[in-house]
Amino acid sequence: MYLDHAATTKIHPEVKKVMEKVSFANYNAQYYEGAKDIKKQIDNATMSIANNLGINENEIVYTSGATESNNYIIKGIITKYPKGHFITSTIEHKSVLETFKYLETLGYDISYVSPNNKGQITLKNLKEVIKNNTKFVSIMYVNNETGVINEIEEISTFLHTKKILFHSDIVQAMGKLKINFNLFDYVTISGHKIAAPKGIGLAIIRSNDIPISLLHGSNQQNGHRAGTLTNELIIGLSCAIDLIYKNFDNNKKVLEQNKNWMLNFLDENLGNSYVVNFQESIVSSILSVRIKGQIGQIFLLENSDIIEASTGSSCSINEPSYVLKECNFSDEEIQETIRLSFSPYEKLF
Numbered sequence: 001m002y003l004d005h006a007a008t009t010k011i012h013p014e015v016k017k018v019m020e021k022v023s024f025a026n027y028n029a030q031y032y033e034g035a036k037d038i039k040k041q042i043d044n045a046t047m048s049i050a051n052n053l054g055i056n057e058n059e060i061v062y063t064s065g066a067t068e069s070n071n072y073i074i075k076g077i078i079t080k081y082p083k084g085h086f087i088t089s090t091i092e093h094k095s096v097l098e099t100f101k102y103l104e105t106l107g108y109d110i111s112y113v114s115p116n117n118k119g120q121i122t123l124k125n126l127k128e129v130i131k132n133n134t135k136f137v138s139i140m141y142v143n144n145e146t147g148v149i150n151e152i153e154e155i156s157t158f159l160h161t162k163k164i165l166f167h168s169d170i171v172q173a174m175g176k177l178k179i180n181f182n183l184f185d186y187v188t189i190s191g192h193k194i195a196a197p198k199g200i201g202l203a204i205i206r207s208n209d210i211p212i213s214l215l216h217g218s219n220q221q222n223g224h225r226a227g228t229l230t231n232e233l234i235i236g237l238s239c240a241i242d243l244i245y246k247n248f249d250n251n252k253k254v255l256e257q258n259k260n261w262m263l264n265f266l267d268e269n270l271g272n273s274y275v276v277n278f279q280e281s282i283v284s285s286i287l288s289v290r291i292k293g294q295i296g297q298i299f300l301l302e303n304s305d306i307i308e309a310s311t312g313s314s315c316s317i318n319e320p321s322y323v324l325k326e327c328n329f330s331d332e333e334i335q336e337t338i339r340l341s342f343s344p345y346e347k348l349f
């Protein structure tokens with residue numbers, strides 16, 4: 001059983017099918033049929049993404065994935081405001097956390113908000129670190145190790161009354177929650193977590209405050225990101241997003257059923273020697289589980305013929321989880337934890 005969909009997903013067969021039909025020409029070449037054709041295909045794909053998400057086409061920037069989107073948005077805004085104050089959380093994905101840590105070494109004023117005892121970033125905790133000159137806040141929607149949903153609506157409403165720019169890495173919320181894109185100034189999405197290929201992601205720029213480009217070169221994507229557009233990947237991503245929106249209710253049901261099936265499986269095979277780490281305000285795609293008296297890494301290695309999963313984030317596979325540490329887990333509890341994550345396109349039952 002592949003149970004590591006929070007790390008990466010297989011490409012959906014329909015996504016594969018549409019990618020095979022994409023022509024090779026350069027989007028910016030305008031003088032021959034192939035170029036006109038790809039321009040039409042990519043423009044349609046962009047329009048479809050915009051319609052599904054309820055945003056404008058010109059707010060979409062194609063990137064190589066969520067790591068690049070996070071770097072682009074965070075560095076691109078913060079470096080515009082040398083006198084500003086900036087906030088993120090201690091449980092962000094490393095592509096956010098390490099970007100802030102790097103900016104801190106350059107002298108930028110950064111604060112880190114910790115989760116409450118349920119692993120959730122709340123408005124109350126955020127308010128404790130807000131300053132008069134806070135300019136930009138980056139808080140993920142759903143944590144990739146715990147599955148806990150942060151207080152995004154409350155945080156967004158508060159930040160917008162204060163005119164503070166708000167970015168959210170929604171990688172693990174896409175396709176799992178109904179998302180209101182009006183909550184955000186900037187959004188990060190990754191293709192390979194939603195059955196699209198690896199190497200494609202979105203940075204969505206809703207604010208008029210545009211991040212400084214990470215990649216300079218020619219004027220592709222209105223100067224947001226230089227580099228030739230990746231035809232197949234863009235069209236694959238657009239198709240994957242369309243599948244999410246077309247199948248949302250059914251996908252949600254399958255994710256719930258997968259999770260319940262897994263809980264029964266754990267009951268039958270482990271009895272009461274396992275604990276579900278987070279129970280409240282969680283998505284149904286991620287289950288953080290502690291196997292009592294077992295080291296998670298060894299458990300996964302010994303049972304890899306039955307379960308293919310991770311202990312936590314695949315970006316920090318050999319370190320004890322800083323996310324669980326921030327959630328006040330003991331070293332022993334961290335060692336015992338594994339993460340099981342599900343796809344709406346692969347039924348376990």
Ligand code: PLP
Pocket residue numbers: 006007064065066067068093095140143144169171172190191192201313314315
């Ligand atoms: N943000 C979150 C919450 C993630 O879970 C991941 C991947 O693990 C990333 C960012 C990085 O995504 P990508 O592989 O597209 O760079």
